[in-house]
Amino acid sequence: MRLTAVLTRLGLALAVAGMTGAAAVTPAAAQSSAPPWFDSQVGAAVQVVSVENTGGSRATVSAWQRSLTGWQQVIGPVPGWIGSRGIAPAARDGIPATPAGVFSLGPVFGTAPPPGGLLPYRQVGGNDWWVGDPRSPLFNTHQVCAPGRCAFDESASERLAIPQYEYSVVMGVNPGRVPGGGAAFFMHLTDGTPTLGCVALDRGPLLQIIRWLLPIGAVIAIR
Numbered sequence: 184m185r186l187t188a189v190l191t192r193l194g195l196a197l198a199v200a201g202m203t204g205a206a207a208v209t210p211a212a213a214q215s216s217a218p219p220w221f222d223s224q225v226g227a228a229v230q231v232v233s234v235e236n237t238g239g240s241r242a243t244v245s246a247w248q249r250s251l252t253g254w255q256q257v258i259g260p261v262p263g264w265i266g267s268r269g270i271a272p273a274a275r276d277g278i279p280a281t282p283a284g285v286f287s288l289g290p291v292f293g294t295a296p297p298p299g300g301l302l303p304y305r306q307v308g309g310n311d312w313w314v315g316d317p318r319s320p321l322f323n324t325h326q327v328c329a330p331g332r333c334a335f336d337e338s339a340s341e342r343l344a345i346p347q348y349e350y351s352v353v354m355g356v357n358p359g360r361v362p363g364g365g366a367a368f369f370m371h372l373t374d375g376t377p378t379l380g381c382v383a384l385d386r387g388p389l390l391q392i393i394r395w396l397l398p399i400g401a402v403i404a405i406r
Contacts, residue, residue, distance in 0.1 A: 219247060219254050221404035224285050229400035232288065232370070232392060234263065234281070236270045236406065240377035242281075244384060246392055258395065261388040267377035270405065274356050274365025276317060279379045281405060282365065287355030288401045291393055292325070295349045300394040302352070311343040317362035324360070341367045347374055350389055352396070354382070354403055370403065 225231055231247045231254075242265045246258035271280035290303040292311075297304045310329050314321040319335035330337065349372050356368035365380065370392075373383035382403070384392070
């Protein structure tokens with residue numbers, strides 16, 4: 184996509200945000216003269232959540248917005264948690280590592296009332312699951328069914344009504360839903376421990392990012 188088209192898309196998105204009352208974000212730092220590490224990897228994205236492994240299962244997380252003059256950091260850096268096995272080249276079922284790469288962001292779900300912002304939101308309860316059963320045609324999707332009555336292996340799937348999912352943003356890992364390619368990757372609330380492959384943040388930064396995200400042109404870049 185040409186730069187003019189990208190900037191037009193950004194201008195339209197920001198105009199929509201202004202009209203709908205999305206949270207305003209004050210730049211956290213001056214724009215660097217050098218492009219950020221993800222610049223050549225995110226295509227026409229206008230918003231990037233950057234996740235960089237700092238060793239083991241810890242990471243720094245920042246939010247960046249594309250402006251008329253380049254990328255500007257608007258949130259962070261803040262500390263975050265990743266998988267207990269750190270970063271992996273790709274997602275795999277049963278491996279508690281966060282996959283490297285660039286993935287879409289959204290929609291948002293959680294056990295709490297809507298947090299605000301522009302992304303679609305769904306409040307979840309005791310009948311909400313993320314299917315991890317690789318033999319099911321519903322693999323790597325959000326489903327609603329009463330425990331004991333679901334059309335997939337519940338023991339291989341994840342209940343969504345847990346404290347860490349007070350607010351969660353779906354990461355577009357394994358969008359083709361290929362069995363063995365991983366399922367249930369989110370950016371969610373931390374409990375202060377490593378994740379099973381997700382990216383976890385403190386409540387304040389997580390909500391700030393959720394309210395800042397636009398429904399088009401937002402990705403998460405992980406390395």
